Amino acid sequence: MVERPDILIAVAKQAGASDARFVVPEKLVVDENFAAYCKEPGCPNYGLSLSCPPHVSGPRVMREWLAETEYALAVKMEVPKSVLHSVERLEVMRLLHEIVAEVEHKAVSLGFQQSKSFAGGSCKVLFCGEHGNCQTLSGKQQCRNPRSARPSMSGFGVDVASMMKMAGWDSRPLADSEGEDDAMSWVAGLVLVCL
Ligand code: SF4
Known part of the structure; x- marks a missing residue:
């Protein structure tokens, strides 16, 4: 096995992550039901981009990728609940995409x-x-944001709460968090480090 690129943790934090931890790729849970939620009860963006179901390869291919993954890095951003309930949420989620993409670019530059x-x-x-x-949906043009836009874990059936627990973080979903609107919550991403 090749040496673990621990520098990716620093790259994630430098890009804006609150924390980043390696988890065992084979132990990540992938469940068809999570991907199915994109369609039913449904996300308003279902089908609108090449990075969302039904245009992504989904849980079956995610399991294949995990089997070929050397290291998996879970990334967390801690964010006040009030921000996630506001229009600023879009900015936070954009940053999350940029963080995981930055880590991915670094991993590629290291030979992964x-x-x-x-x-x-x-x-x-x-x-x-x-x-x-x-x-990209027409198949004739490139993505407008290839450097930072990434698919969602949901469309690939990744059990995010289970990933959070594996990383040693509080995995309670936002709706179950206690406290007032200034309490902290989280958003998370995942980087598969593959040769
Ligand atoms: S970021 Fe790329 S993949 Fe996503 S909607 Fe825009 S063009 Fe499509």
Whole structure:
């Protein structure tokens, strides 16, 4: 096994993550039901970008990728609940995409050429909200934001709460968090470090 690139933790933190920890890729839980939630009860961005279901390869391929992953880095951003309930949420989620993409780029530069990263939320609303269409859906043009827009973990069925627990973080979802609106919550991403 190649040496673990611990520098990626610093890269994530420098880019804006509150914390980043390696988790065992084989132990990450992938569940078809999580990917199915994108369709039913449904996300308003379902089908609107090449990075969202039904246009992504989904849980089956995620399991294949995990089997080929050397190291998996869970990334967390701690954010006040009030921010996640406000329009500023879009900025936070954009930053989450940028952080995991930055770590992915660093992993590639270190020789982990097949590295991939995943965030949360649809890149359609986060990066292309002012555009009518996702530019890649036609199959004729490139993504407008190839350096930072990444697919969501949800569309690939990743059990985010389980990943949080594996990383040693509080995994309670926002709705279950206690306290007032200035209490902290979190958003999370994942980087698969692959040769
Ligand atoms: S063009 Fe926009 S909506 Fe389409 S994949 Fe890229 S960032 Fe996402």
